[in-house]
Amino acid sequence: MMSGKSLHRAMLVAAALAGLAACGLAQAIEWNFQPPASPIAEAIHTLHEYVMILVTVIFVGVFGFMFYSVYAHRKSVGHKAEQFHENTTVEAIWTVIPAVILIFIAWPVTKTVIAQKDTSAPDLTIKATGIQWKWAYEYIRGEGEGINVVSELATPRDQIEGRAPKGEHYLLEVDNELVVPVGKKVRIITTAADVVHSWWVPALAIKQDAIPGFLRDTWFKATHTGTFRGQCAELCGKEHGFMPIVVQVVSQEEYTRWVADKKKALAAAADDPNKKWTAPELIARGEKVYAANCVACHQANGKGTPPAFPPLDGSKVATGPKAGHIDTVLNGRPGTAMAAFGKQLSDTEIAAVISYERNSWSNKAGEVQPAEVKARRK
Amino acid sequence: MSSIPHAHDPAHGHDHGHDHAHDEHGHHGGYGGIMRWITTTNHKDIGTLYLWFSFIMFMTGGSMAMAIRLELFQPGIQFFNPDLFNQFVTMHGLIMVFGAIMPAFVGFANWQIPMMIGAPDMAFARLNNWSFWLLPFAATLLISSFFMPGGAPGVGWTMYAPLTVQMGIGMDFTIFAVHLLGMSSILGSINIITTILNMRAPGMTLMRMPLFVWTWLITAYLLVAAMPVLAGAVTMSLTDRHFGTSFFNAAGGGDPVLYQHIFWFFGHPEVYIIALPAFGVVSQVIPAFSRKPLFGYASMVYATSAIAILSFIVWAHHMYTVGMPVQGQLFFMYATTLIAVPTGVKVFNWVATMWKGSLSFETPMLFAIGFLFLFTMGGFTGLVLSLVPIDIQLHDTYYVVAHFHYVMVAGALFSAFAGVYFWLPKWTGRMYDETLGKWHFWLTMIFFNMIFFVQHFLGLAGMPRRVPDYPLIFETWNKISSIGAFGFGLSQLLFLYVVLKCIRSGEKAPDKPWEGADSLEWTHLPTPAPYHSFETPPVLK
Numbered sequence: 076m077m078s079g080k081s082l083h084r085a086m087l088v089a090a091a092l093a094g095l096a097a098c099g100l101a102q103a104i105e106w107n108f109q110p111p112a113s114p115i116a117e118a119i120h121t122l123h124e125y126v127m128i129l130v131t132v133i134f135v136g137v138f139g140f141m142f143y144s145v146y147a148h149r150k151s152v153g154h155k156a157e158q159f160h161e162n163t164t165v166e167a168i169w170t171v172i173p174a175v176i177l178i179f180i181a182w183p184v185t186k187t188v189i190a191q192k193d194t195s196a197p198d199l200t201i202k203a204t205g206i207q208w209k210w211a212y213e214y215i216r217g218e219g220e221g222i223n224v225v226s227e228l229a230t231p232r233d234q235i236e237g238r239a240p241k242g243e244h245y246l247l248e249v250d251n252e253l254v255v256p257v258g259k260k261v262r263i264i265t266t267a268a269d270v271v272h273s274w275w276v277p278a279l280a281i282k283q284d285a286i287p288g289f290l291r292d293t294w295f296k297a298t299h300t301g302t303f304r305g306q307c308a309e310l311c312g313k314e315h316g317f318m319p320i321v322v323q324v325v326s327q328e329e330y331t332r333w334v335a336d337k338k339k340a341l342a343a344a345a346d347d348p349n350k351k352w353t354a355p356e357l358i359a360r361g362e363k364v365y366a367a368n369c370v371a372c373h374q375a376n377g378k379g380t381p382p383a384f385p386p387l388d389g390s391k392v393a394t395g396p397k398a399g400h401i402d403t404v405l406n407g408r409p410g411t412a413m414a415a416f417g418k419q420l421s422d423t424e425i426a427a428v429i430s431y432e433r434n435s436w437s438n439k440a441g442e443v444q445p446a447e448v449k450a451r452r453k
Numbered sequence: 454m455s456s457i458p459h460a461h462d463p464a465h466g467h468d469h470g471h472d473h474a475h476d477e478h479g480h481h482g483g484y485g486g487i488m489r490w491i492t493t494t495n496h497k498d499i500g501t502l503y504l505w506f507s508f509i510m511f512m513t514g515g516s517m518a519m520a521i522r523l524e525l526f527q528p529g530i531q532f533f534n535p536d537l538f539n540q541f542v543t544m545h546g547l548i549m550v551f552g553a554i555m556p557a558f559v560g561f562a563n564w565q566i567p568m569m570i571g572a573p574d575m576a577f578a579r580l581n582n583w584s585f586w587l588l589p590f591a592a593t594l595l596i597s598s599f600f601m602p603g604g605a606p607g608v609g610w611t612m613y614a615p616l617t618v619q620m621g622i623g624m625d626f627t628i629f630a631v632h633l634l635g636m637s638s639i640l641g642s643i644n645i646i647t648t649i650l651n652m653r654a655p656g657m658t659l660m661r662m663p664l665f666v667w668t669w670l671i672t673a674y675l676l677v678a679a680m681p682v683l684a685g686a687v688t689m690s691l692t693d694r695h696f697g698t699s700f701f702n703a704a705g706g707g708d709p710v711l712y713q714h715i716f717w718f719f720g721h722p723e724v725y726i727i728a729l730p731a732f733g734v735v736s737q738v739i740p741a742f743s744r745k746p747l748f749g750y751a752s753m754v755y756a757t758s759a760i761a762i763l764s765f766i767v768w769a770h771h772m773y774t775v776g777m778p779v780q781g782q783l784f785f786m787y788a789t790t791l792i793a794v795p796t797g798v799k800v801f802n803w804v805a806t807m808w809k810g811s812l813s814f815e816t817p818m819l820f821a822i823g824f825l826f827l828f829t830m831g832g833f834t835g836l837v838l839s840l841v842p843i844d845i846q847l848h849d850t851y852y853v854v855a856h857f858h859y860v861m862v863a864g865a866l867f868s869a870f871a872g873v874y875f876w877l878p879k880w881t882g883r884m885y886d887e888t889l890g891k892w893h894f895w896l897t898m899i900f901f902n903m904i905f906f907v908q909h910f911l912g913l914a915g916m917p918r919r920v921p922d923y924p925l926i927f928e929t930w931n932k933i934s935s936i937g938a939f940g941f942g943l944s945q946l947l948f949l950y951v952v953l954k955c956i957r958s959g960e961k962a963p964d965k966p967w968e969g970a971d972s973l974e975w976t977h978l979p980t981p982a983p984y985h986s987f988e989t990p991p992v993l994k
Contacts, residue, residue: 105910105914105915105930106910106913106914108913108914109914116846118842119843119845119846122843123837123843123846126836126843127837130833133833137800137804137829138804138826140804140808141804141807141822141826144804144807144808144809144812145807145814148743148807148808148810148812149811149813149814150812151813154812156745156811157745157810159748159809160746160747160748160749161750166749169798170797170798173793173794173797177790177791177793177794180840181786181787184842184843185783185786187841187842188779188783188841188842189779191841191842191845192782234529235529236529237530237531241529245528246922269619270615270616270709271615271616271709273774273849277846277915280846282845284774284776286703286709286775286776287709288702288703289709289710291775293776306915306920308849308917309613309849310539310608310613310919312616315535315920316535316920316921316922316923380536382603382621383536383602383603383621410618410619411619412619
């Protein structure tokens, strides 16, 4: 018999578990793949269900035998052990049947593998470059050719660090979404600037590693419009969990409009590297660049998280000669986590962020003009 | 060290009935206290050292797992910055694979192989000492990387290039630790192979060896073949880091994917290095508690060999997303699915062994059945993952995390628990507390599934692995998983208590406490096994 106390305790535990289950049910519970949005994703969905049904039937069959044995062949019910062993017929059967089942699995799967690898004749080709910790997209062939966007996490750090309530698309929102037209074959070429990343959008069923120094490709054709969200799938360092991928699939008309608007906006935003800026202008612009590119490691207060990510406040680089500071930002520091920003940021952006770093916290080391950055590019 | 329980002591002093002549004049080679353990060349002492070492590593790696689950209890960053989180992920994996699971089975090999084949000791007794004593130094080196500038490496246990190049000096510590661990494994394996091939008692033909010995013979060959490959991969990373060799750097003519090929050429056999001895233990336990011989002894040996050979030609199924040509994907997919055939043969054999036996369910048998049930689930998710299109969705998600924990924890760890409960009476001369053992099994079983079953759903729904934070839709399963993890971790303290209680005050065990056990250590040796056993080989009919 349970004592009153332990009964009470058991009830508390049961209540806690029930409460947990209830708060679980209050939220959406995901059991399966995300709803498919491409023919390959649909094929994978079907294949997975097919294989799961097969293995579940086999599992129930095999363990049906085992649990029957556990029930009926117990010593405690007086079952006497028979001493049979080895039976060539039985052993041949249980070797051949699984092999045959495998053929039934392999056949439909093979067709999907071949379809998945067929990146020929795309309508639109986009290069996705993984950079610690964001994605750069270049529309390199098809409608929209020439558009470049850098896409990074839009979730504010306050939400991540628990100082603000988390939004609906927490960690799955970016500043610049990848916009593509519906029903068109989109080829994605992946590569990376630093370490291996992986470009993954579950609803479109593509996951392709982005490998520094190499080009790889994959494709998708979205079956309907909508916003599809994914994340980097390959461990790529500190902010690996914070470099989402958001694909916005739009109608052909909307896409054409988007391309026109984007091209206009890009032309307007192109900075003239020879323009002379005032210090406050540069610093204000630099603060934005810093928040987007530097703050994860060097922190908002410039103190960094040493020793891997050194402080900028009072640092020799950020208060010393301009040339050294510019070189560090342009080329990175090989062998450390400091990335090369020369290819990702314009001269103006680099000049702005350097000016910000040299004139923030306790630093007072003067501003840097875009022309000075341009001069130090090799 | 002196607190390490002494496998032989309980019997010493009040049970001289079967004491060996050596016991009279200093049976521990003349040393007492800590020097006994440092200088020992006795396979039983070394087996004990391996087992305690692996338990300490299990608790160390386990606390890191709990830190990971603590951070993942709710969305947002609460306890550990992402950098430290990655360090925990890396060290948890390395410690569990190289520090906990592998040494645990080498511990079993040391204790059991000589006794099961009727040999007096391992073939190279001093080498055996050194194989073990490399491990504490390797572990110290590995764990001290946390205290280096930049901390431990945050690259995952797979240590993919070129992320390794960005790490601090802790990466070098880890690489050297892997070298030492590999050396220990290779030396241990050479010793095991030599012992099995040369030191069997007359009449103990290869096809009469207990299956545990067979699985270790095959495992040892896998180790000798695979560990140098890992050493090569990490050494190439080391020279890339410091000497500008560019093996894995495209800018210097290298290829980051080359690292992955080399690593997984080691990594997939490694899976079977861990799984095969576990199969061996289960193949001893199930017949013993079914009171019936193993159904297909010969086919089990052939299946084990087939798995070992196949394990060398399937490595790239870990890399379907790197962008292999379609022929490569198809080859590795077909080869991988083939592993299901010999694995199926094993599962069918175990079930057929139980069929029409006379079953009893002491703790070793419970863990063996738990193994059989859950390992098969891990096998089926493995089949799902072997299929390229499905894997492309699931690669690097929590589905994979769930899959390999079903294989490593419900597979290897459950079987190690089965082995400890099975042989503890023989090792210590005392019985463990059966009620507490059963509690340990059921808690472990329930909490294990609570942690890992739900992770299949997380992976299917799209949660990547190795992330310190996650989108809100994944919250419920993560909470359940984290609660399971704390329960699982705490349950293992009960295991420690059961073992200590057995050593200190367990009831005296009979020579053959398990009715159906039939290998030499049960039939030809007293309990506890004397410090020196089979100095004259047993006579086998």
